Amino acid sequence: MEGRRPCPGQAGGRQVSAELGHFALALALCVASVQATLPLIGAYRNNPSWMAAGQPAAIMQFLLVALAFGCLTHLYVTSDFSVLNVASNSHTDKPLLYKISGVWGNHEGSMLLWVLILAVFGSAVALFGRNLPPSLKARVLGVQALIAIGFYLFILFTSNPFERLFPVPVNGRDLNPLLQDPGLAFHPPMLYLGYVGFSMAFSFAIAALIEGRVDAAWARWVRPWTLAAWSFLTAGIGLGSWWAYYELGWGGWWYWDPVENASFIPWLAGTALLHSATVVEKRDTLKGWTILLAIITFSMSLLGTFLVRSGVLTSVHAFATDPTRGVFILVLLIIVIGGSLALYAWRGPQLISTGLFQPISREGALLFNNLVMATAAAVVLLGTLYPLLLDAMGGGKISVGPPFFNAVFIPIMLPMIAIMALGPLLNWKRSDWRAAVQRLWPAFLAALIAAVAAWSWVADGPFLGIVGLALAAWLGVGTLVELAERVRLGREPLAQSLSRLRRQPRASWGMTLGHIGLAVAIVGMTGAGTWVKESIQVMAPGDTVTVAGYEFRFDGAKPVNGPNYAATRGHFTVTKNGKVVVLLDPEKRVYNVSGQPTTEAGIHATLLGDLYAVIGDADATTGKPGAFVTRIYFNPLVAWMWVGILIMVAGSAVSLTDRRHRIGAPAKRPAAEAVQGAD
Amino acid sequence: MRGRLIFLLPLLLFLVLAGYLALGLTMDPKKIPSALIDKPAPAFELPPIDGLPGSGFSAADLKKGGVSVVNVFASWCVPCRAEHPEVNKLAQMGVANVYGLNYKDDPEAAKAWLAKLGNAYTAVGADRSGRAGIDWGVYGVPETFIVDGRGRIRYKHVGPIVGDKLVKDILPVIEKLKAAK
Numbered sequence: 001m002e003g004r005r006p007c008p009g010q011a012g013g014r015q016v017s018a019e020l021g022h023f024a025l026a027l028a029l030c031v032a033s034v035q036a037t038l039p040l041i042g043a044y045r046n047n048p049s050w051m052a053a054g055q056p057a058a059i060m061q062f063l064l065v066a067l068a069f070g071c072l073t074h075l076y077v078t079s080d081f082s083v084l085n086v087a088s089n090s091h092t093d094k095p096l097l098y099k100i101s102g103v104w105g106n107h108e109g110s111m112l113l114w115v116l117i118l119a120v121f122g123s124a125v126a127l128f129g130r131n132l133p134p135s136l137k138a139r140v141l142g143v144q145a146l147i148a149i150g151f152y153l154f155i156l157f158t159s160n161p162f163e164r165l166f167p168v169p170v171n172g173r174d175l176n177p178l179l180q181d182p183g184l185a186f187h188p189p190m191l192y193l194g195y196v197g198f199s200m201a202f203s204f205a206i207a208a209l210i211e212g213r214v215d216a217a218w219a220r221w222v223r224p225w226t227l228a229a230w231s232f233l234t235a236g237i238g239l240g241s242w243w244a245y246y247e248l249g250w251g252g253w254w255y256w257d258p259v260e261n262a263s264f265i266p267w268l269a270g271t272a273l274l275h276s277a278t279v280v281e282k283r284d285t286l287k288g289w290t291i292l293l294a295i296i297t298f299s300m301s302l303l304g305t306f307l308v309r310s311g312v313l314t315s316v317h318a319f320a321t322d323p324t325r326g327v328f329i330l331v332l333l334i335i336v337i338g339g340s341l342a343l344y345a346w347r348g349p350q351l352i353s354t355g356l357f358q359p360i361s362r363e364g365a366l367l368f369n370n371l372v373m374a375t376a377a378a379v380v381l382l383g384t385l386y387p388l389l390l391d392a393m394g395g396g397k398i399s400v401g402p403p404f405f406n407a408v409f410i411p412i413m414l415p416m417i418a419i420m421a422l423g424p425l426l427n428w429k430r431s432d433w434r435a436a437v438q439r440l441w442p443a444f445l446a447a448l449i450a451a452v453a454a455w456s457w458v459a460d461g462p463f464l465g466i467v468g469l470a471l472a473a474w475l476g477v478g479t480l481v482e483l484a485e486r487v488r489l490g491r492e493p494l495a496q497s498l499s500r501l502r503r504q505p506r507a508s509w510g511m512t513l514g515h516i517g518l519a520v521a522i523v524g525m526t527g528a529g530t531w532v533k534e535s536i537q538v539m540a541p542g543d544t545v546t547v548a549g550y551e552f553r554f555d556g557a558k559p560v561n562g563p564n565y566a567a568t569r570g571h572f573t574v575t576k577n578g579k580v581v582v583l584l585d586p587e588k589r590v591y592n593v594s595g596q597p598t599t600e601a602g603i604h605a606t607l608l609g610d611l612y613a614v615i616g617d618a619d620a621t622t623g624k625p626g627a628f629v630t631r632i633y634f635n636p637l638v639a640w641m642w643v644g645i646l647i648m649v650a651g652s653a654v655s656l657t658d659r660r661h662r663i664g665a666p667a668k669r670p671a672a673e674a675v676q677g678a679d
Numbered sequence: 680m681r682g683r684l685i686f687l688l689p690l691l692l693f694l695v696l697a698g699y700l701a702l703g704l705t706m707d708p709k710k711i712p713s714a715l716i717d718k719p720a721p722a723f724e725l726p727p728i729d730g731l732p733g734s735g736f737s738a739a740d741l742k743k744g745g746v747s748v749v750n751v752f753a754s755w756c757v758p759c760r761a762e763h764p765e766v767n768k769l770a771q772m773g774v775a776n777v778y779g780l781n782y783k784d785d786p787e788a789a790k791a792w793l794a795k796l797g798n799a800y801t802a803v804g805a806d807r808s809g810r811a812g813i814d815w816g817v818y819g820v821p822e823t824f825i826v827d828g829r830g831r832i833r834y835k836h837v838g839p840i841v842g843d844k845l846v847k848d849i850l851p852v853i854e855k856l857k858a859a860k
Contacts, residue, residue: 295689330704337693342690344686344689348686349686388699391703594757595755
C-alpha cells in the first residue's frame, strides 16, 4: 500500500507495532506472575494488602493484552507483511472485515484472542467483584492468573504472532477462503467467550476448594458467569452450525466432527453445571458434584483447545499443527486438570452439604439432568477420542462418524427431554409426581396432536421423526403449563395472573425461554435430521428437477468476479404449482491467491423448510453445453433450529439482567461488606 | 475411606486419559496404512501427457526388475510444487526409477508445470479420469509409492516429501528393498 517498501530496520511508527505487541505480551506475563502469587499468599496469611494486589494486576493485565491484540489488528489492517503471521494469513485485496477477522482466523492470533478474553473476565472480577469476600476474590484472581501464565508461555514460546519475516513478501498468502465469511468472522470469538468464560466457574471452584467452603453466596457468584459463558458458547455453536449449513454446501448442519465435538462437550458439561449451581444456591446441596462439574467444564474447554491445536485428531477443520505445541498444551492440561482434580480429591470430601432431598423432587430432577448431561458429554468425548485410543493400543485406524453419535446420543437425550417438562413443576425437597403429571395434561394433548400431524404429514419417514416432534410439543407446552401454574392462571382472576406474570423474576423467564428455545430447536433438528430430501444430478440450462413438490429449473451459470475471488454463479427458478416461489443464485468461488474453491449455497428459508441449491463443477460427460453438477435439497423445518438457539440465548440474556445477579452476594454477609468498606 | 476414593476417581480417570493423549501425540493421524501394502500394483496403462514424448506409464514398467518409485502429482496441487525438487533429486540419484502419475490434470497445465520445475521422471502417465488413481488407493495428492522389482507395492508415503522426509523415510525403504534382493 502507498508504494511503501517495508523495511524491518526502519523506525517508522507502524514498523514497531509488532515489537510493541510482543513486549506488551511479555509484560502481561510478568504482571500475571505477580497476580498469581501475591493474592494467593495474601489470602493464606490473611494479609489484606497482598490480597488487594490482585485487583490492579488484573486490570493491568487486561490493558497489556488489549495493547498486544490492538497491535496485531493494526498490523493486519495495514497489511504489514514483514510479520510472518500477517503474510501467511492476509492479503491486500481482502475486504476489511476479513482483514480484522483474519487476526483470529489462525493459530497464533486465536491464542492471543484466548488470553485477551481471559484478561477481560479477570478484570471484570476485579472491577465488579466489590461484594465478594476479599479472600475469595484474591484466590479467584490468583487462579485466573495461573491459567493466564500457562497460555502466555504457550504463545511466547511456541506461537508468537509477532514473528518477523525476512525477506518481506510483496503480498500475503490470504486467509483460508472457507473462513472468509461473516458467520465465521464472529464464530471463534463467541466460542472463546464461552470456553474462557467457564474459566470463571473453574477459578471460583478452585478458590472454594482452597477456602474449604461452598455456600449459597458462592453459587450466586458462579451462576451469572457460567450463564454468560454458556450463552456465548450456545451462540458460538449455533453460528458454527449455521456456517456449515450454508458454506459447506452439503445441506447438513452438524457433522459430529472432532472440532465440533470439542465445543459441544463443554456445552453439555456447562449445561449440567448451570443446573447444579442452582441447587447449591437454593438448597445447599450437591456441592462436591457442582465443584467437580465446574472443573470438568473448563477442563473440557482446555481439552477442546488441545484437540484442535495439537493435531492428534484429523478433522475438516484444517488448522496448521505442530507437535511441540501439542506437547506444550498436553503438559498444560496435565498441570491444570490434574492439579485441580488432585486438589479436589484432597479437599472435596470436606465440603458438607446440608440440604437433604427425596428422589422425586426438584433437586432430583436437576440431578437427573446432570447425570444425563454428564453421560452425554462422556459419550461424545469417548466417540471423539476413540480413534486415538484404539490407535494408541495398536488397534488400527478407524474413524467414528455420525452413525455412532446419533445411535448413542439421541436415546440418552430422549428421556431427559421427557423429564424436562416435569422437573420445574416439582417442589423442592420432596414432591408428588402424580400431581405434577396430572397438571401436564395439555402437554400430553399437544404431544399427541404433534405425533398424529407428523405421521400424517410424512407417513413413510422414520419413527424417530414422530417421536422428536411429539417430544418438542411436550416440552414446549409443558414449559408453558409451568409458567401458567406459576402465575396461577385460571385459579385467580386474569388481571391478577397478568400482574403476577409481570412480577416474575427475570431468572425464571430465563428458564422458561431456555426450555422453550430447546423445544423449538428440537423441531428443527427433527425436521432437518429425518425428512431431508436431496437430489444430485447434472443439469443443462432449461432442465428441471422436482424436490419435495418444488420444481427447480436451472437457468444456466455465469462467471462473476468478487474482490478476491472469481465465481461461477448459477441461476435457479423455483416454482410450485406453476407459480414462481423464488430465484436462487448459488455460487462456486475460486479464491485468487490460494486457488481453493468454496461453495455458497443458494438458500430460501421459510418456517416450513429451506429450499437449498448448490452448483458444482461444469460437467462435460453428457455433452450438453453449459451443464453443471447441481445439488438440490429440501430441509424441512431447519430454520426452527436457529430460531430455537436464538430463543435460548435470549433467555440467558434476560436471566443475566436479573437484579439478583447484579447484587451478587446476598445481604447476609455484612462482615464482608465491612471489610470492603475498610479498604 | 470409601467416600474419599470417590473423590479420587476423577483424577485417576484423567491420568489414564492423559496417558493416551501423550501416546496420541507420538502418532500421525494423517498416516493411514494402505491396504495395498505388499500386494501387487494394480493393472493400469496410462498414455503420456498430451504433447510430451514417451510411451506413457503402465504396470509392465514396474515389473522390469529394480525398485520403482511412483509419485502421484498434479499441477493444481500446491504441496506437489513444494516436493518436486526433492522428487527430481531422488530421480537424479539413480537409486530407483521414478515414475510420475499425473492425476486429474489438464495436459497443457501439466506440461507447463513440468517444463518450469523440471522433469526428471523416467516416464509420466496421464490419469485424466482419475481411474488409475482409484485403483492405487489415492485419496489425496501428493502421494508416493515404492514398488519392489516384482511389481509389489511395499511402501506408501502420504503428503509432500519435504524437509528430511526423503532422507529419513524414502531412501531407507529403497535401500532396504535393494539389499533384500
